[in-house]
Amino acid sequence: MNHNIISRTVHKNTRLGERYTEILHASGLKIFVYPKKCSSTYAILQVGLGSMDAEYLDAQGNACTMPLGTAHYLEHKMFENADGVNSDLRFSALGAECNAFTSYDRTAYLFNTTSNVNACLRELLRFVTHPYFTEESVERERGIIAEEIRGAADHPWERAYAQMIKAMYAQHTVRYEIAGSEQSIAQVTPELLYACTNTFYLPSNMSLAVCGNVTPAQVLRIVNEQLTSAYQKPLFAHKQFSESACVQSTRAVSYMPVPKPVFYIGLKDVDISADPAERILKDACMTLLFELIFSMSGKLCSDLYEQGHISYGMYYGYSINERVATGTAAGEAHDPEAVYAAVLAYIEKLKQEGIPKEDFERCKRVEYGNFVAEFDSPENIVNMLLSFADDGSEMLSYPSVMQNVTYEQCSAYLHQCFNEKSMCLSVVYPEDGQNQGGHDHG
Amino acid sequence: MIPTLYNITPAVNLRAIQTDRFKNAQLSVSLILPADQELSPLTTLLFSVLRRGTEQYPTIKELNLVLDMLYGASISYRNTFFGDSQVIGFVLETLGKRYLPDGEQTDPLKVGIGVIEQMLFHPLLDENGFLRADAVQSEIENTCDDIRAQINDTRSYARMRLRECMFQGQPYGASLVGKVEQVQGFTPLMLTEHWKRILQSARIECFYVGSDDPAYVASLLKNVFLDAPTSLLPMQDTTIPSPRAQVQYVDEDLAVAQGKLEIGFYTGITPDHPDAVAQSVFNELFGGSSVSRLFLNLREKKSLCYHCYSSAVAHKGIMTVSCGIHPDNREIAEREIFAELTRLQQKAVGKAELKMAQRSLINALRQCSDSPAALQSYWFGRQVFYGSTLTPERCIERVKAVTAQDVMRASRAVVPDTVYFLNGTLGGEEGDDES
Numbered sequence: 001m002n003h004n005i006i007s008r009t010v011h012k013n014t015r016l017g018e019r020y021t022e023i024l025h026a027s028g029l030k031i032f033v034y035p036k037k038c039s040s041t042y043a044i045l046q047v048g049l050g051s052m053d054a055e056y057l058d059a060q061g062n063a064c065t066m067p068l069g070t071a072h073y074l075e076h077k078m079f080e081n082a083d084g085v086n087s088d089l090r091f092s093a094l095g096a097e098c099n100a101f102t103s104y105d106r107t108a109y110l111f112n113t114t115s116n117v118n119a120c121l122r123e124l125l126r127f128v129t130h131p132y133f134t135e136e137s138v139e140r141e142r143g144i145i146a147e148e149i150r151g152a153a154d155h156p157w158e159r160a161y162a163q164m165i166k167a168m169y170a171q172h173t174v175r176y177e178i179a180g181s182e183q184s185i186a187q188v189t190p191e192l193l194y195a196c197t198n199t200f201y202l203p204s205n206m207s208l209a210v211c212g213n214v215t216p217a218q219v220l221r222i223v224n225e226q227l228t229s230a231y232q233k234p235l236f237a238h239k240q241f242s243e244s245a246c247v248q249s250t251r252a253v254s255y256m257p258v259p260k261p262v263f264y265i266g267l268k269d270v271d272i273s274a275d276p277a278e279r280i281l282k283d284a285c286m287t288l289l290f291e292l293i294f295s296m297s298g299k300l301c302s303d304l305y306e307q308g309h310i311s312y313g314m315y316y317g318y319s320i321n322e323r324v325a326t327g328t329a330a331g332e333a334h335d336p337e338a339v340y341a342a343v344l345a346y347i348e349k350l351k352q353e354g355i356p357k358e359d360f361e362r363c364k365r366v367e368y369g370n371f372v373a374e375f376d377s378p379e380n381i382v383n384m385l386l387s388f389a390d391d392g393s394e395m396l397s398y399p400s401v402m403q404n405v406t407y408e409q410c411s412a413y414l415h416q417c418f419n420e421k422s423m424c425l426s427v428v429y430p431e432d433g434q435n436q437g438g439h440d441h442g
Numbered sequence: 443m444i445p446t447l448y449n450i451t452p453a454v455n456l457r458a459i460q461t462d463r464f465k466n467a468q469l470s471v472s473l474i475l476p477a478d479q480e481l482s483p484l485t486t487l488l489f490s491v492l493r494r495g496t497e498q499y500p501t502i503k504e505l506n507l508v509l510d511m512l513y514g515a516s517i518s519y520r521n522t523f524f525g526d527s528q529v530i531g532f533v534l535e536t537l538g539k540r541y542l543p544d545g546e547q548t549d550p551l552k553v554g555i556g557v558i559e560q561m562l563f564h565p566l567l568d569e570n571g572f573l574r575a576d577a578v579q580s581e582i583e584n585t586c587d588d589i590r591a592q593i594n595d596t597r598s599y600a601r602m603r604l605r606e607c608m609f610q611g612q613p614y615g616a617s618l619v620g621k622v623e624q625v626q627g628f629t630p631l632m633l634t635e636h637w638k639r640i641l642q643s644a645r646i647e648c649f650y651v652g653s654d655d656p657a658y659v660a661s662l663l664k665n666v667f668l669d670a671p672t673s674l675l676p677m678q679d680t681t682i683p684s685p686r687a688q689v690q691y692v693d694e695d696l697a698v699a700q701g702k703l704e705i706g707f708y709t710g711i712t713p714d715h716p717d718a719v720a721q722s723v724f725n726e727l728f729g730g731s732s733v734s735r736l737f738l739n740l741r742e743k744k745s746l747c748y749h750c751y752s753s754a755v756a757h758k759g760i761m762t763v764s765c766g767i768h769p770d771n772r773e774i775a776e777r778e779i780f781a782e783l784t785r786l787q788q789k790a791v792g793k794a795e796l797k798m799a800q801r802s803l804i805n806a807l808r809q810c811s812d813s814p815a816a817l818q819s820y821w822f823g824r825q826v827f828y829g830s831t832l833t834p835e836r837c838i839e840r841v842k843a844v845t846a847q848d849v850m851r852a853s854r855a856v857v858p859d860t861v862y863f864l865n866g867t868l869g870g871e872e873g874d875d876e877s
Binding site (some may be wrong): 113 | 464494503506507512541590591594595596696700732745747804805808809810811
């Protein structure tokens with residue numbers, strides 16, 4: 001037994017022929033190694049810091065805040081090094097691609113390579129644990145991020161999503177845009193970024209997942225080399241929000257130069273179990289319900305399309321973790337209000353008449369196929385593995401969870417979660433329709 | 443591995459790679475047609491109508507249901523230009539047989555090919571044998587909505603406008619979807635005649651990646667294309683134009699915050715050109731990667747933009763640079779882009795920089811074998827349009843052999859033609875984001 005290991009578990013699914021090893025390292029880092037025969041190796045080192053952590057509790061339980069967009073700003077600046085050589089360049093010299101992204105609940109640093117896997121892993125672990133910020137470099141980044149924010153603001157789908165989430169939540173920090181605003185990022189300084197890494201960038205708040213041409217021993221050796229400090233417990237706690245089950249506002253509206261209205265339907269779910277097993281079951285049931293209601297194989301959307309109400313296909317899904325749970329369905333329609341009324345009426349009909357049994361079985365097949373399809377991509381495997389693991393679940397057990405979902409469980413969640421008061425409609429209308437009245441602003 | 447070629451009929455080819463590495467299989471069925479201002483939009487509309495319902499699956503719901511029952515198989519719709527050709531068709535993705543639940547007898551590939559056959563050959567017709575007027579009208583409206591919605595994504599809208607301006611009046615300047623007035627003029631009669639004509643004259647290219655024996659896939663396709671034509675439209679040769687004497691400037695306004703600068707260059711370097719690989723290395727160095735000159739200078743050093751990159755469109759022998767900027771920075775961004783190009787044309791790149799670009803390309807080439815989609819995207823254009831048998835492995839050898847002199851020669855083939863600027867007229871205003 002390696003003395004640098006606290007625990008080690010092998011997860012497998014023989015039906016799919018898939019397996020990986022989970023290791024808890026002495027530093028507190030969670031490691032997932034997924035050997036797979038392919039040319040590329042994909043790795044993510046993620047930090048449990050996302051835009052939702054703009055409000056958090058420090059080690060003493062004091063409420064703290066940071067300017068909106070700080071986690072994302074930090075992600076941009078982590079690639080800089082004291083010797084002046086950017087980590088982008090280092091990965092390129094190794095023949096690898098690297099990138100990073102910030103979401104509501106995490107910051108992920110990643111690489112994809114077909115050579116020099118060990119050196120890439122070393123660099124990934126090194127640069128994410130060695131912050132280096134200067135006044136000059138932080139200042140230079142402001143313009144780049146401002147352009148990123150402006151580019152996103154021109155995007156009607158992003159606008160519709162952003163105003164939907166604000167209409168749904170009154171207090172929860174999920175309501176804030178990930179990159180912040182031009183005003184909020186003006187407050188970011190090197191000191192702030194250092195304070196942030198000191199609090200959040202600890203191995204005990206990080207996970208490393210690697211899929212491809214690797215072995216657990218190989219990854220462990222490099223982690224042992226790079227992370228030598230003793231376990232340090234997290235210096236923060238997530239702030240709890242007491243959100244009402246009802247949305248703050250049932251409508252959110254804005255106007256842009258779009259030719260056809262873009263809409264998002266949001267479903268707010270505040271009933272989040274503390275038990276990961278219950279959450280994964282709910283995830284499976286709600287995913288089936290969204291498929292059942294919004295897919296083009298269902299009656300609602302195929303009718304809406306054939307009658308000319310919506311553009312082909314809607315984008316939909318549900319996600320849950322211990323901090324937040326939401327469902328969304330998005331599309332384009334000339335009259336989103338009429339589409340929304342049809343959606344609500346269809347849900348009501350399902351509640352009264354029951355879910356058609358054949359629809360339930362069909363959706364189970366779709367979800368099984370969609371899940372298995374992910375295993376052809378190391379990138380998808382790593383992302384999926386981390387999203388299950390982050391929420392205390394295990395990815396390869398998901399097919400059996402889905403398989404065991406009963407019709408009754410699904411029906412119960414339909415009644416429990418799909419209520420008009422927990423739902424809202426967000427629309428970006430064309431500017432020439434600005435005088436249409438009757439909408440309250442979220 | 444080079445795809446195996448099966449001549450299903452004189453007009454229909456299957457190229458197949460058999461591998462059990464993947465859980466999914468992918469089969470594309472594509473019609474190859476000449477790009478054309480009038481006919482390309484008509485073909486695009488036709489394919490929207492074909493997926494509205496067939497004899498066996500009369501509604502969209504039924505068409506989707508049969509795929510859902512195959513464990514979420516999907517048929518997506520493919521429509522793009524390769525040089526002066528339009529490539530349009532369907533891409534079927536299914537689970538490999540091994541991964542179906544125990545006891546499942548259906549062969550998803552066979553059923554999926556049957557669905558494609560239904561859409562291509564047996565769409566719902568009215569009593570006079572025309573494509574149904576209600577489906578046609580509804581798809582005309584949807585297509586017009588799509589055309590109007592192009593401005594929703596200003597980045598791709600600006601790219602499209604650049605292409606239209608560079609190739610005005612030429613096949614490559616055609617639009618896949620067309621203009622609103624044009625599409626509104628299409629009728630069920632026009633579509634029905636066009637449908638019959640292209641099925642009798644188009645070259646059809648199928649590409650399969652999956653675990654099934656290609657001979658079996660070929661036999662399934664043979665049943666579909668029993669009556670396929672013998673008289674073919676000639677393959678469109680892509681014309682490689684020469685740059686105009688003076689750079690063309692086109693400026694347009696849109697009420698958005700960020701401006702989009704698009705610059706189109708001629709290179710004349712197509713995939714069969716001796717400098718094709720050197721050109722790819724040049725593109726990596728110029729703006730094709732996050733360590734390229736454009737990324738490092740315009741974004742990292744001068745903070746002018748969030749995105750700035752170059753792309754080589756080898757099938758047409760052109761290159762483009764795309765950049766999202768504050769409208770006030772338009773002139774400086776344009777100046778810097780041209781300055782970087784001039785620097786690369788005048789001074790040979792250093793060893794380390796060249797090596798980095800080569801490694802980046804090699805990394806991408808090695809990944810070609812990692813998914814059915816990547817394999818198809820590597821081989822499809824090369825095989826169908828150039829008959830090339832250059833494997834990713836041999837391509838890697840060629841990348842390694844590229845010298846700084848080769849790159850300089852490739853850079854000197856890059857000649858500016860058109861500068862398009864989508865001016866964001868809200869550029870000076872503050873956003874209304876909550877802070």
